Every structure is written in structure tokens, then in C-alpha cells.
Amino acid sequence: MLAIYSDETSWWQDTPADEMDATLAAYGAFSDEARASGVLVSEAGLEPPPEAKTVRMRSGAAVITDGPYADGKEQLGGFYVLDCATIDEAAEWAAKLPIGDDGCVEIRAIIE
Amino acid sequence: MKYLLALFGDESRWGEATPEQQAASMKGWDDFTKATIEAGVHLGGEGLQPSATATTVAIPESGDPIVSDGPFAETKEQLAGYYLLDCKDLDDVLGWAKRIPMAGGTVEVRPVMDYEARGSEAHSNEAGAAR
Numbered sequence: 001m002l003a004i005y006s007d008e009t010s011w012w013q014d015t016p017a018d019e020m021d022a023t024l025a026a027y028g029a030f031s032d033e034a035r036a037s038g039v040l041v042s043e044a045g046l047e048p049p050p051e052a053k054t055v056r057m058r059s060g061a062a063v064i065t066d067g068p069y070a071d072g073k074e075q076l077g078g079f080y081v082l083d084c085a086t087i088d089e090a091a092e093w094a095a096k097l098p099i100g101d102d103g104c105v106e107i108r109a110i111i112e
Numbered sequence: 113m114k115y116l117l118a119l120f121g122d123e124s125r126w127g128e129a130t131p132e133q134q135a136a137s138m139k140g141w142d143d144f145t146k147a148t149i150e151a152g153v154h155l156g157g158e159g160l161q162p163s164a165t166a167t168t169v170a171i172p173e174s175g176d177p178i179v180s181d182g183p184f185a186e187t188k189e190q191l192a193g194y195y196l197l198d199c200k201d202l203d204d205v206l207g208w209a210k211r212i213p214m215a216g217g218t219v220e221v222r223p224v225m226d227y228e229a230r231g232s233e234a235h236s237n238e239a240g241a242a243r
Contacts, residue, residue, distance in 0.1 A: 001160060003191055005184050024227065042156045044116055044196060045225035053202065055209040055219040062210035069120055069220035070185070076118055076220065079194065081158060087167050094169040095177040105169045106184035106191065111159040 001081050001110055002094050006103035008075040012048040026098035034082060034093065045078035074104065081110070114155065114224035115205040117195040121217035122188055123162055140213030148197060148208065157195035189218060196224070 015023070027045065034040040052068040068075050077099075084090040087107060094105040129137065141159070148154035163183040170178045183190055192214075199205040202221075209219045 001158060001194075003184070028227075042196065044114065045227070046116055047223040047225055049222075051223055053206060053209075053221045055206065055212075055221065057212070057215055057217055057219075060215070064206060064210075068222070069118065069218055070187075072185070074184075076222070078225070079116070081156070087165075091167050091169050091179050095171070095179075097171070099171050100173070102173055103171050104184050105171070107167045107169065108160040108163070108183075108191065109165050111161055111193075 001079055001108050002090065002097070003079050003106045003108065004077045004097065004099055004103065005074045005106065006077050006099050007073050008049050008077050009073075011077075023098060023100075030097060031080075033096075034080065039082045039084055039093070041081040041083050043078070043080045046076065049075045077103075113201065113205075114196060114198050115202075116220075116222050116224055117197065117205070117209055117212070118220040118222070119192045119194060119212065119214060119217060120189040120220065121192045121214050123190055123192065125216070137213065144211060144213055145195075147211070148195065153197045153199055153204075153208065155196040155198050157193065159193035160191060163190040192217070 031040065031043055049068040052066075054065050054067060054069050056063045056065070080093075082090055082093055084093065087109065090107045094107055097103075097105060099105065126134065126137075145154065145157060148157075166181070166183040168180050168182060168184050170180070172178065197205055197208055199208065205221055209221050212219050
């Protein structure tokens, strides 16, 4: 699983429409390449962090708050599940992601 | 509407659990997953191996990507897995999120981007929807 973290809030607020379209198209090209290579299992991009709700399980009760899990500058923006032979191969795919501007991709193996 | 439920928890709890507690926990996850499948809302979901097995790729504004061992955030709670559910509204998905069998854990619920509504033809959710 490639979990994508970047400065989501400023991207949604400050990116001009044409630049946003170009980035979405670049993600589309990445997905198409991964699909054509046969490694793409699943993927999703997420709506902006302000639309998030967070559910915390505390002493058997669910506490629901507005906003994302972490208050940090960088937020979860989406994910890919890729079927790769090694984590190095997954890292090569991650390096092709068009996240730009100091984004970060966490790669984790899935439990079988 | 498709929603991502991102699961965050303290992974050390798993290592400290007895085999019986681990088996009971796995049954809780299996029961939850089966319930989402039977309700027709399940699009996908996976559990992740411990964050010590993570590799992180940082993409700088210029220059080559930087690959390092370990997770993105060095926090007590770590990304533990996810569910991708197709629910009719936020109340519906929050009802599912409350049933996640992760005592002491946290679930971030986010709507999935509708690429068509944003005019992106190149991008589709097909692979996600197929699961």
C-alpha cells in the first residue's frame, strides 16, 4: 500500500484550476501505467481534509469529531494498492507519483 | 458516495496480546468485513504489516526522491489498514466506522474524490470499484 501524504489543505486552496487539472491528469497517467503493467489492485484519491470526520474508540464508546485524524501540515491525500514482487519495486512506483512540492509516500506491506 | 476509512492504532498492543486475544481480535475483524460485504457496501480493505516494515519515499521540489526505512510519521499510533466503503451518506458510513473492532484506536473517514465531477477523463475509480 502506498499512502500519500502532502500539504493537502494549501493544495486545495491555493492551486489554480488548470494546474489542478494537470495534476489530476498526471495521477490518471500514473494509474493507467500501473494498470497496464498489471500491478494496480486498488486506488482512491480523497476529498479535502475539512470534509473528514474522525471516530475515536474510547472506553467502548465512539467519539466523533470534525476534521482529519492528525492536525499536521501534511495529510493523507489518497492511496494505491500495488501488487509488486518487492518493496523496492513498490518504491520505484512511488518515486513516479506526481505529488511534488515535498510530498511523501509511505509504503507498507499488506497482511496475507 | 465512496468513503475511505483510514485506521490508526497503537501497534504495540498487538505484540502484547496473548494468542487467544489475537484470535478474538481477528474474529472481530472478520465479522466486520463479512458484515460490510453482506450489506453490499464493501469495495476493498486491507490490513498492513507493522510500521517497522515500512519504506518512505520523500519527493523533494527538485532533485531525486529520497528513500528511507520506517513510516512517514513517528507517532504512537500508526496507519494500520483501511476499508473502502460505498455508503449512501455520512451518517451511514459513521455507523460502520463505530463498529470497527479496534478498541483505543481511531478511524479517519474521508469521502473519495469524484474524478468525473472534477472533469478528469484520464482518471477512473474502476480498479477500486472492482474490488
